[in-house]
Amino acid sequence: MSLKIIIEKEFDNPLLSRKQINFKILHQRMPTPTRIEVKKKLAAQYNVDLERVIISKLTPKYGQEYTVGYAKIYDSVEKAMEIEPKYIIKRNQPKEEKKKEE
Secondary structure, eight states: OOOEEEEEEEEEETTTTEEEEEEEEEOTTSOOOOHHHHHHHHHHHHTOOGGGEEEEEEEEOTTSSEEEEEEEEESOHHHHHHHSOHHHHHHTSOHHHHHHHO
């Protein structure tokens, strides 16, 4: 079974040029998904570039087959880089890119 993302709450934040999303990921008989997998799924669902999606939090529920998360989709990559803290941006990059930067 593949990942299924259920949007629980979504709202626009025009002051920060972004859309904020609370979601639940169902992953039955699968390990907790990585941030990159979730980013790809959300980017495809909202039809935006992968770089504009920032995953702030993923919290697996112990003993359950779902994970709760919080993401932000920015209007532009530049706005995301300007607003988000560096550690969050680094956390949202694929592992290969992290090693090249260090």
